[in-house]
Amino acid sequence: MSSFNPIKLKDGELITRKILNFDTLNGIITDSYFHNEYKNAVLSTQKLSKAVKDRFVADELFRQHYLIISLLINTSRINTTLAFYLETKTALRCYHPIPCLRQSQQFFGDSPRLKNILNSTIDYSCTSLLDVQLRVANGVHPPTSLINFIFILFNSASVIDRDNMHSGFSLHHLIWPTNIPSKQATRAFLWIVYHYYSKRSDDVAHVNPYDDDYSRSNYGKCPLLYTVPDDQLASENVDSHDDIEWGLQRQQKRIDFVNRLPPSAPPPNKKKRGHSRQSSAGESDQDDDDQILIPSTDPTDLLSIATRDALTKPLDDYSNSTSDEPLQAISRKLDIIKWIGGES
Numbered sequence: 109m110s111s112f113n114p115i116k117l118k119d120g121e122l123i124t125r126k127i128l129n130f131d132t133l134n135g136i137i138t139d140s141y142f143h144n145e146y147k148n149a150v151l152s153t154q155k156l157s158k159a160v161k162d163r164f165v166a167d168e169l170f171r172q173h174y175l176i177i178s179l180l181i182n183t184s185r186i187n188t189t190l191a192f193y194l195e196t197k198t199a200l201r202c203y204h205p206i207p208c209l210r211q212s213q214q215f216f217g218d219s220p221r222l223k224n225i226l227n228s229t230i231d232y233s234c235t236s237l238l239d240v241q242l243r244v245a246n247g248v249h250p251p252t253s254l255i256n257f258i259f260i261l262f263n264s265a266s267v268i269d270r271d272n273m274h275s276g277f278s279l280h281h282l283i284w285p286t287n288i289p290s291k292q293a294t295r296a297f298l299w300i301v302y303h304y305y306s307k308r309s310d311d312v313a314h315v316n317p318y319d320d321d322y323s324r325s326n327y328g329k330c331p332l333l334y335t336v337p338d339d340q341l342a343s344e345n346v347d348s349h350d351d352i353e354w355g356l357q358r359q360q361k362r363i364d365f366v367n368r369l370p371p372s373a374p375p376p377n378k379k380k381r382g383h384s385r386q387s388s389a390g391e392s393d394q395d396d397d398d399q400i401l402i403p404s405t406d407p408t409d410l411l412s413i414a415t416r417d418a419l420t421k422p423l424d425d426y427s428n429s430t431s432d433e434p435l436q437a438i439s440r441k442l443d444i445i446k447w448i449g450g451e452s
Contacts, residue, residue: 112280114187115180119202120362122355125345128180129285130208135294137175141317142254142298145305146175149253155228163215173212181222182258183283188223192216194362197369205358207351229253237264237304245308257305272300277333287335290344296330299323303330 115127125131136142150156150164164171180186191201192213206213216222234240234252237260243251251257261268261279268279281288282297299318307314312327322332347355 112284114185115190117202117204119204119366120359121204122352122359123204123206124352124355125208125347126285128176128185128206128208129283129290129293129345130176131290131344132283132293132297133176133179134172135290136297137172137179139294139298141306142301143175145250145254146179147171148250149229149255150175150178150225152253153225153228155225160215170212170215173209174216177209177216178222178226178255179258181219182226182255183262185283186219188220191218193218194358195365203362205355205362207347207355210351210354226255226259229255230259231256234260236260237267240304241309244304244306249306251305254301254305257301261300261304268300271328272303272330274329274333281333285345287338287341288333289336289341292331292333295320296333299330 115123117123117127137146151161156164160174164174177186177192189200189202191198191203192206193216194203194205196203196218201218231252234243234256240251240257240260252260265279269277273279277288279300282293282300286293295318299316302316302318303309307316309328316323318331320331323329
């Protein structure tokens with residue numbers, strides 16, 4: 109695999125376990141060491157809404173799914189163009205059913221919201237592997253949030269590839285779909301995290317619990333990696349029949365929803381022209397005003413739009429008092445209020 113791009117599919121297409129490399133991600137997330145550190149990192153952010161936080165704490169399956177989708181964003185496998193709710197109308201987002209996360213997907217909102225939550229944990233006084241290691245050497249644990257560390261880790265991928273990976277493999281190979289068996293990829297990734305996050309990388313006496321015979325014999329190198337033919341991976345990353353059926357049903361519902369949109373609404377995947385802005389994560393995005401796709405002055409149409417917006421708005425929006433509302437949306441609501449009050 110020569111390039112490591114974010115997942116990019118046509119609107120409505122299923123994101124399968126194979127596309128996600130689900131078995132590796134699930135192995136990482138369900139490891140007790142990683143799970144506890146990553147869970148605490150998510151809970152440390154002030155931008156997690158109360159509704160999501162309560163569900164995250166109380167519902168083990170939701171927490172597992174939320175951590176998986178967060179890790180995908182944390183490692184840049186998912187960018188900020190993906191929405192997790194079917195009724196998204198903005199041309200800047202695409203909807204994709206994720207069958208293996210179907211019990212939780214509707215509560216995720218969209219990837220920009222999740223990216224914003226992850227970005228809120230960034231520690232600008234800890235931006236490199238050296239910063240992390242200095243804190244570890246001084247007995248600071250955790251040296252930074254695990255979310256911030258993973259941002260640092262992938263920004264330092266060339267160092268990891270040089271110092272810790274075997275010839276022909278890179279850090280990205282552990283997260284992106286490859287022919288590396290999931291157990292080997294999981295173990296190697298956890299080894300790298302522990303090597304820098306929980307010990308001094310030059311401390312030979314400190315045993316890494318994810319060591320194997322190869323890493324014990326070749327200090328500083330991750331556990332043994334190898335690839336296998338496709339037929340030996342046939343039992344990995346397989347969606348159940350029920351999951352695929354659910355995904356296909358959601359795909360059809362998405363098609364029906366898009367076909368019902370007014371002609372003035374641009375099709376998904378096609379960006380509108382507008383002023384761009386720079387987000388805190390350094391990504392360019394369109395102005396919020398450009399995301400209002402169905403302008404109207406017809407009072408009955410305005411009321412139906414407001415009702416539809418309320419029904420399709422992500423769940424955590426309602427408890428997020430800090431979210432900004434586009435000026436055009438506010439103006440539209442004022443028009444509705446005037447119409448209800450009998451004003452022309």
